[in-house]
Amino acid sequence: MKKYSAFYGVPYIIWLILFVIAPLVLIAYQSFFTIGGQMSWANYQTYFHSGTYLRMTLNSIWYAFVITLLTLVISYPTAYILNQTRHKQLWLLLIILPTWINLLLKAYAFIGIFSQNGAINHFLRFIGIGPQQLLFTNTSFVLVAAYIEIPFMILPIFNAIAELNPSLINASRDLGATNWQTFSKVIFPLTLNGVKTGIQTVFIPSLSLFMLTRLIGGNKVITLGTAIEQHFLVTQNWGMGSTIGVVLILAMVLIMFVTGERRKRGGDK
């Protein structure tokens, strides 16, 4: 079988070169070109010296952090309780099912729900608070982003909890630990890998959800993703867009480094 491997590996290797390595090299290369087509460090200088870009980056990281935290707080208990139910695979499937609905459709649903006469404002009027401006606010952006990311956080945590050896929990109880001690000293540390994977899968996309900032956030929140999209497709300043892209890639590498290894997904041994 060995002597043929070089032959049938060709399409895959071509893919690696053309669609993995080449685009990365090109985006780094493009980031050195100004809008006028000159090659220089100008884009990086603009990025690091004008306060706007740095503030935008910090803002974007802050929102991604809030979204990730909110998702984690909702998802961890869910994953934990799901693991104790009887038909847990079926329930898990029901958690995953919403991810099959196109993201744009989910965002679109919230345009209706959060609108002036939408469901939430109906409810607010009913309990006497009165209608509020919900759509096109930062809060609505965070809520919708968290809504979309919840299943991606539940899944890795669920798997980590499912792999947990129940005798460890029993041992902890037998030795007189309270529920809280069992959780904080045994369960949580042992499922930390699932949490880390969840944070990776939620935090990185949260930096780049440009369609939500447009449809739900009303362009009030500018994430790194929005800035890149703006530079590439609206102002046509590809150089600056690529520079922000390089920053986003570096941020991604940093996050992967902080949260441990690559996404644990079978494959690696």
Next chain:
Amino acid sequence: MKMHGWHWRHLYLIFVFALLYAPIFYLLFYSFNQGTTMTHFIGFSWRHYAELFADTRMIQIVLDTLLIALLASLLATIIGTLGALVIYQVKRIWLKNSLLSLNNILMVSPDVIIGASFLIFFTFFGFKLGFNSVLLSHIAFSIPIVVLMILPRLNEMRQSLVDAAMDLGATNWQVLSRVVFPFISPGILAGYFMAFTYSLDDFAVTFFVTGNGFETLSVEIYARARQGISLEVNALSTLMFLFALILIAGYYLLTRYTTTKRRQRRYQLEAKIKP
């Protein structure tokens, strides 16, 4: 695990499920609205479905999207399967790990980065944006998931199976088609399925590389959602929701069918061995 905790746990689960499904059902519910807003339900009507089916442009976009998804997932599955075989056969650890890291780059990159870098890539080589660039991009970002679905199956496969086939004089092709492929076929199926949904769901990458003349469903929905509410989109989401349900049920039945068939075959074999 005290009894009083039981109640609250389940209440919490119900709350999370309600949270996850309420927006979806809200969307589906208003597709039957006689009026034209997503806020006041006047009466039941099929009119938005009628509008949808009369909208030939929309139907063309749906067909294009399905075509892209079918072609992209098929080609991604073929290339990904070959890729998994390559990575599986590499013996040097550092090379295996670097191939895996390269493979995973597109899995962890934000969509915007993939889209922007592919756009630069196509423009750099003077490739015209449209159907072909979208198809190539979808193949490209679906390959890594196929590889990741197949590799665990390959790692589970016992080397002795391959050795036995070789000893018995099987050619390379026979080893692949009679031993390796049947063993990894659940992984291939799962990979195809994932690639299909990736392609169907993608918005950001397509948005970057689609150019002017060609549109997929996600791009069209984005354009319409920016203009405001049109209940035709709600009608479309109902149909897409049903399609997703059918797809999942089909996948579930297919995997059940292949495993039961395999089990049956094993029983028959055992019956033959043990008289």
